[in-house]
Amino acid sequence: MTNQVTLIATAAMGLEALVRDEVIDLGYTDVTTDNGKVIFNSDISGIARCNLWLRTADRIKLLMKEFPAYTFDELFEQTKALPWEDWLPEDAFIHVVGKSHKSTLYSVPDCQSIVKKAIVSRLQDAYHVHTRLEESGTRYKIEVAIHKDRVTMTIDTTGVGLHKRGYRVSQGEAPLKETLAASLIKLTNWTPDQPFVDPFAGSGTIPIEAALIGQNIAPGFNREFSAEEWDVIPQSIWDRALEEAEDLANYDQPLDITGTDISHQAVEMATENAMEAGLADLITWKQMQVKDFKPKTDSGYLVGNPPYGERLSEKEEVESIYRSLGEIMKDYPQWSVYIMTSHPGFEKLYGKKASKKRKLFNGFIRTDYYQFFGKK
Template identity: 70%
Template sequence: MTKKQVTLIATAAMGLEAVVANEVRALGYSEVNVENGRVTFSADVSAIPRCNLWLRTADRVKLLIGQFKATSFDELFENTKALPWEEFIPEDGEFPVIGKSVKSQLYSVPDCQSIVKKAIVDRMKNKYGIASWLEESGAFYRVEVALLKDVATLTIDTSGVGLHKRGYRIGQGDAPLKETLAAALIKLTNWKPNYPFVDPFCGSGTIPIEAALIGQNIAPGFNREFASENWGIVPVNLWDKAHEEAEDLANYDQPLDITGSDIDHRMVEIANNNAIEAGLGDLVSWKQMQVRDFNHKRDNGYIIGNPPYGERLGDKKEVEKMYKDLGHALQNYPSWSVYILTSNENFEALYGLKATKKRKLFNGFIKTDYYQYFGKRV
């Protein structure tokens, strides 16, 4: 059961599709199609381990099995059954079916899931010559049927747990930033590892830790497992090669000047523990500090932060003061570039300066703006 050329979908949070597409291209896959929420590309099957290990800003990597129009359950069943499932799933494979439906005539997701499941079972029993039931005692293949405007897209998830789960976060605060979004915030700047990097609202340390991983070119998936590691279509030697490549490309000797600070000493301790878990204990400096006390000896640094938004009424005044303090402290650092993610629409007025550029992003379900201030180079 081997299949060399596959079509993959790297799913992306809204607003980050172009960032994910750039990462896919950087891995050498040039035939890239960018749509809302996803980046589709064709590649050799070796792309499954490589993309899972290396994509910093994608949510998942899915294997596309087929796509077709379906306005009736008969159409959904017959078109699903016509797909070559046996080329991907072995006869003992475990394959639960999940689903979603948006603006489609087939709106009952449970019905769609059960029909897709039955169609795959019928196909596989026929192809494998099985008269009774399928055991489903082997490797895990999570199938998804996604209906959008009456077009059904059938995929198998290669990642397992979402790619934001790097494996290093052993502690977190109340509203942790997803690792994938943290990496994207850095990717949306032109920071290079020879510049100082500061997150003055570090919380559990996600942004500085992701910066250290980027700075030393460490694959974000180095410390975790993936569903497709047990698949027959992805031989073990391809996973071994992908891990060897990640080890060879890591630049552990790259010096870094990365600092994470927070007003809460408990969060500073959690951030430090997370960095140690990531194997980056010596690479990031952590300190308890208020933003108004920001100081740095070097020119041309970068501040990237996800401060509290003041969504809760009681926090609003405190947060607004924090934004003012930040703007006041950074008046003395005109050569530094500043990037702040917040949902607070008055940020520019509070900070005291209009952003050079703004980008709309979502932090979970919260609409935010990424305020970008480009430093004056000296």
Template identity: 65%
Template sequence: MAQYTIIATAAMGLEAIVAQEVRDLGYECTVDNGRVTFKGDEKAIARANMWLRTADRIKIEIGRFKAFTFEELFEQTKKLPWENFITEDGEFPVSGKSVKSKLYSISDCQAIVKKAIVERLKVAYKRIAWFEENGPLFKIEISMLKDVATLTLDTSGVGLHKRGYRAEQGEAPLKETLAAALILISRWTPDRPLIDPFCGSGTIPIEAALIGQNIAPGFNREFVSEQWPWIPASVWEEVREEADQKANYDQPLNITGCDIDHRMIEIAKKNSLEAGLGDLITFKQMQVSDLTINEKYEQSGVLIGNPPYGERLGDKPEVEKMYRDMGRIFSQYETWSVYMLTSHEGFERFYGKPATKKRKLFNGFIRTDFYQYWGKRPKRKERD
């Protein structure tokens, strides 16, 4: 099998998490802003799509070169072996972005790259006329950064956060990739209880259950590269079979999602069923001030949540009261660790104590902090 330069794109702040996932799959990698790069064959492309919980997309780097003029961009693009990737009937739209580069017109960069690829394919496929483009989809991106052009091919299609289980969602749903990252940062393990007091449509509890039973996040969806003839169907079959074998469907879980809105609880239940998790997760309508933790689970659990931020001015007093309630209630459970994501800069003040650790993350375009309060080690039970 051929070797490719594979890029797992990542939201700002999640690169280290994605890199660890790539290493866990067995690939050495390098980390840059917004991307994790590694080498691999066709199976590596399929496995990365199937298994990476926190990456946005999996791309193949086709070429990388300096380009100060449109002529250089055209000629260098034309030199690349596009016929190794794009079929004669392939549809190949070109998207683009440009930052701090002489070639700043994105639409011109896209047009030049498209024209260069067409010229290359005309020679390769001995064609005179324009291509029909009614076959498999090959999404190409030209990225200009400080006069360096990077040409990539998207292997995922729909973003990797689209797991295929979200039948319905609320107003501001947490991306599945970010939800998975919050759980991985918490170092939660499936033998410990987990509660999300603000579960909304159920994303954090569902992602926790998938992690807990080691179910591949891409198991119930399709990828655009499954239609490409140069990645054999047998590769995808092998990767899906590996995912099925590695899943631990018998792993017992104690995961609870709570929300004040009964409609969101119903949506969360539907999404959990759609994810194939059945009744593994308990969903309850409850406000955070009513939260109590069963004594037998008091030993060492995890509270993970994405509470309201109070972005709208009128919501602030209510949200700040909620943060006070959280601090008062959660502090009763000293062996539990608390992880909360919010953009509210006064969170620690209202919660009542400084976080053990903070991590800057982006929820969409909103800059947030992930406040981490590590619980005390539970006392060892004395032997009779």
């Protein structure tokens, strides 16, 4: 097995540049960006480091190969030609998933079946097994993705998506993904020495992610990854990656982070989640209506994901919240305000045109991220 690998960090639409920058910040230089993914070369330690450190990526996949395929025979032979034994042991539990778009091989179940047969055949030859493989060992999730007759064959190294940080013990309805929350913060110019407020904190995801960023704590420090179970990656690689994360964390960095919400239950959930993340002393939580919010400093950053008012019964209340926030923040021109919402009339209700706005998706909901830059 070679020590050099090609990895794919998958990204939500519109966030590829953020993921690319994170990959480069980790020291990887051979980086290319495509729709929904960032591709880069690394040594094997990159599997551990990227799973631990990437805040805005969805998952990390090991690229086996890309190749064209127009028939099932081509798919079988080219899949079998890959060195699966370099990664999969004889008893590997092989779970093949797939997708196909604008391709001759359009039947995903058939493609999955062909790929599974090819991998099994390769492993039988490699391990000199003439009976059925037991598949009683570690689970390997292999994806065959076909787009315009070009196959991308990968092995998932992450397991449960990277948005599952491991600190969320409580959540409300439709919680914001941790990776998207981190992205909202990374799209600002906030630095840890400046006040940070989320007046729509919900279960606390945005303030918690801000605290992790502020103290440079690796977002994956509190969870496990599927590649940790792979025999071919020595435990020492994971140990070194965790040691690096511990060394780079700046636990002495003071932070001024506040999360507020109108719901007492939400504040309780946020407090529990912050405690689980080990950040209980770093974030101030308050039950408060938006109309009662008043910044304590002349400048700072406000980042929020307020209700969108998509239900007709909530629309009037939500629009009142937007107006209140705009009225408050017009008296604090040095504050930078960042709001994600799907409401098309947000700027008019807020009373100000955004310095910049960016299209983002919160799950399947298309939103705009309104950015109001504070005066220097």
